[in-house]
Amino acid sequence: MESFVLHIVFHGELSWFLSRRNLEPELSLVRDRRASIKDIFESLGVPHTEVGQILCEGTPVDFHRIPTQDSRFDIHPVAPPLDVTCPTLLRPDPWKSVRFLVDDNVSRLTGLLRSVGLDAKHIKGAADTDLADIAEAQRRILLSRDIELLKRKKILFGRFIRATQPYLQLKEVLTFFGLEGPYALFSRCFLCNIPIRPIPKATVLHRLKPETRQYVDTLYTCPSCQKLFWHGPHCKAMLSRMAEVGINITPHNVA
Numbered sequence: 001m002e003s004f005v006l007h008i009v010f011h012g013e014l015s016w017f018l019s020r021r022n023l024e025p026e027l028s029l030v031r032d033r034r035a036s037i038k039d040i041f042e043s044l045g046v047p048h049t050e051v052g053q054i055l056c057e058g059t060p061v062d063f064h065r066i067p068t069q070d071s072r073f074d075i076h077p078v079a080p081p082l083d084v085t086c087p088t089l090l091r092p093d094p095w096k097s098v099r100f101l102v103d104d105n106v107s108r109l110t111g112l113l114r115s116v117g118l119d120a121k122h123i124k125g126a127a128d129t130d131l132a133d134i135a136e137a138q139r140r141i142l143l144s145r146d147i148e149l150l151k152r153k154k155i156l157f158g159r160f161i162r163a164t165q166p167y168l169q170l171k172e173v174l175t176f177f178g179l180e181g182p183y184a185l186f187s188r189c190f191l192c193n194i195p196i197r198p199i200p201k202a203t204v205l206h207r208l209k210p211e212t213r214q215y216v217d218t219l220y221t222c223p224s225c226q227k228l229f230w231h232g233p234h235c236k237a238m239l240s241r242m243a244e245v246g247i248n249i250t251p252h253n254v255a
């Protein structure tokens with residue numbers, strides 16, 4: 001096949017992902033093989049999960065478009081909020097629910113997402129191949145700071161987490177995916193990622209320390225690990241950290 005020239009403009013934050021030798025957000029490239037626009041921009045460093053719109057000569061196209069001689073592409077980042085339940089040209093098969101898969105490199109997000117009632121799975125030490133398989137099979141949004149992992153074909157929805165501080169990471173995820181509440185706060189087991197249930201205090205008195213027995217009336221238990229939960233000082237501290245980073249925790253959310 002003869003070589004040809006194509007032109008690509010990366011918009012907004014996407015230029016941040018370009019590998020060092022391609023720092024210019026406007027590129028003219030010579031290619032001599034048939035490759036999709038997705039393969040081409042990923043080879044330049046940009047994971048497909050960060051891309052929200054591709055224009056070819058001003059017309060929206062999908063990831064599979066094969067560039068031709070002198071074709072011009074504009075690659076735009078995802079414009080938040082990204083609603084994974086709404087079909088788009090790039091992601092035509094929407095999901096029914098919002099569920100996350102958390103990579104080791106942002107693992108502290110797991111407990112924080114669960115604390116606001118969201119389904120967040122984390123498997124310590126999981127291989128990239130396994131994470132991609134789980135994300136595809138269970139329809140989970142991958143949260144990671146591993147750009148190569150986010151390029152995997154099986155990852156339909158994902159986010160390269162920008163923030164480094166865990167509460168700011170939580171704010172980033174909630175904002176990016178349009179999860180502005182109200183939240184089912186402290187409704188999920190921190191360990192097992194499943195909803196907890198109320199349990200009569202009288203049935204668990206023998207498991208409570210004297211001070212808890214005295215001051216706590218409403219208790220919950222996890223159907224899997226049987227751990228007991230109640231809204232104590234730890235919950236209040238978490239809520240104030242969330243409020244500090246601008247997460248909208250309204251009083252009626254707090255059980």
Ligand SMILES: [Zn+2]
Nearest residue numbers: 189192222225
């Ligand atoms: Zn549990």
